Amino acid sequence: MSASLKIAVAGLGTVGAGLLRLISEHSEDLSLRAGRRIEITAISARNRKADRGVDITPYDWHDDPISLAGDPDIDVVVELIGGSDGIAKALCEAAIQNGKHVVTANKALVAHHGTGFAHAAEDAGVTFAYEAAVGGGIPIIKSLREGLAGNSLGRVYGILNGTCNYILSAMTDQGREFDDVLKECQDKGYAEADPSFDIDGIDTAHKLAILASVAFGSEVNFDAVHTEGIRHVSLMDMQFAAELGYRIKLLGIASVREDGLEQRVHPCMVPEAAPIAHVSGSLNAVVADGDFCDTIVHEGHGAGAGPTASAIAADLVDIARGLKVPTFGVPAGELKSLPSVPMDKHFGAYYIRLMVVDKPGVFADIAAVLKEHEVSMESVLQRIRDPGEPVPVVMTMHETEEASMTKALDEIASVDAVVEAPCMIRIENL
Numbered sequence: 001m002s003a004s005l006k007i008a009v010a011g012l013g014t015v016g017a018g019l020l021r022l023i024s025e026h027s028e029d030l031s032l033r034a035g036r037r038i039e040i041t042a043i044s045a046r047n048r049k050a051d052r053g054v055d056i057t058p059y060d061w062h063d064d065p066i067s068l069a070g071d072p073d074i075d076v077v078v079e080l081i082g083g084s085d086g087i088a089k090a091l092c093e094a095a096i097q098n099g100k101h102v103v104t105a106n107k108a109l110v111a112h113h114g115t116g117f118a119h120a121a122e123d124a125g126v127t128f129a130y131e132a133a134v135g136g137g138i139p140i141i142k143s144l145r146e147g148l149a150g151n152s153l154g155r156v157y158g159i160l161n162g163t164c165n166y167i168l169s170a171m172t173d174q175g176r177e178f179d180d181v182l183k184e185c186q187d188k189g190y191a192e193a194d195p196s197f198d199i200d201g202i203d204t205a206h207k208l209a210i211l212a213s214v215a216f217g218s219e220v221n222f223d224a225v226h227t228e229g230i231r232h233v234s235l236m237d238m239q240f241a242a243e244l245g246y247r248i249k250l251l252g253i254a255s256v257r258e259d260g261l262e263q264r265v266h267p268c269m270v271p272e273a274a275p276i277a278h279v280s281g282s283l284n285a286v287v288a289d290g291d292f293c294d295t296i297v298h299e300g301h302g303a304g305a306g307p308t309a310s311a312i313a314a315d316l317v318d319i320a321r322g323l324k325v326p327t328f329g330v331p332a333g334e335l336k337s338l339p340s341v342p343m344d345k346h347f348g349a350y351y352i353r354l355m356v357v358d359k360p361g362v363f364a365d366i367a368a369v370l371k372e373h374e375v376s377m378e379s380v381l382q383r384i385r386d387p388g389e390p391v392p393v394v395m396t397m398h399e400t401e402e403a404s405m406t407k408a409l410d411e412i413a414s415v416d417a418v419v420e421a422p423c424m425i426r427i428e429n430l
């Protein structure tokens, strides 16, 4: 058997400790699969004394993670610190400059600097691997980049954040309010004290930007992702969605159009019958549409120590085997710089909920605005309430350009009898 592959692990939190455990428990199988031993030699974190639930005494401790990049006894640096810049970025850059392979689970880093890392790794003749950055235990990067390499992919989309999916699933299935479920997630440690990265869609946008790059052979363009979160999704809209035959999910969707690349993250109404409507709780799912393979669905745990360590181990086995694959599927210099399609140009169907004080002529006013902007209504639902109380009026719209829909809604919001800002949720007929 060849010499062992020597690994340094920087960051020993949830994921780092999970990786230590996986490599120690599966060391024999990993050796057989990789054709050589995969051996952790060095580690780094902030607090040397913290109890990590795993024995760290066999490994060389480095107070400064950057020093791992200069250690001649290390082949691969596994970056599990986090953050798009700062120490994580400096460590990965230094490791590549020193001819070491890098494996990371850091989606923020890859979303912001992935193209640069692809160039740097290629120039240095090393691997920059990030399977764990998207979809946790789902081997989606490998699947898109290698398994589907024979296809031209037109669209990739998915449920990419377990916290959001857990919250939306609990609202749908248990009829609970958003704040109540979010608090439960925070109490149980599923959501951070500051949950904004998750619930404002940023985490999903990071992952979508990475998926789009792999799927379409384009530069990673996180700034072009239209991003909305789930804070405004109400129980009332969940109930109307069910009545109309839909479920509400936070999706990241990337598709190639004639005029460029559309990347968007927002709550969507998806038909009850769509497989993705039934991906519940903290599960993730990614769907890819290829010209030869048709639709491929991947589902699994998108986070947590075990699934994330599983994805990192797969990258390590590839490196140990000497497998060399371009970072985003094509040589870095060939990554396309696709124009980004602004959300105004999105073409789709819409769910609209208005809170209206029932007065004579109000529906005629709303219909007139829709007609003026050439938005055509597909269905309407209205609830009876006590006189004088605002009534929800729900409409679904046929496919239209988003610019027309938003202009119509701006005008509808100023109709006297409309007492709240209209709620708009896009319908995806997947």
Ligand SMILES: NC(=O)c1ccc[n+]([C@@H]2O[C@H](COP(=O)([O-])OP(=O)(O)OC[C@H]3O[C@@H](n4cnc5c(N)ncnc54)[C@H](OP(=O)(O)O)[C@@H]3O)[C@@H](O)[C@H]2O)c1
Pocket: 010, 011, 012, 013, 014, 015, 016, 044, 045, 046, 047, 048, 050, 065, 079, 080, 081, 082, 083, 087, 105, 106, 107, 108, 132, 133, 136, 302, 303, 304, 305, 308
């Ligand atoms: N958690 C998940 O389920 C998950 C899933 C997919 C991807 N990821 C990604 O994986 C990465 C790690 O996530 P995590 O959940 O494991 O984070 P975490 O639990 O917060 O762990 C971060 C680790 O980094 C160490 N660290 C922070 N600053 C450092 C510094 N300046 N020098 C040395 N070490 C430093 C911390 O040291 P101390 O422990 O000593 O404080 C800690 O061990 C992130 O990029 C995250 O986005 C996480």
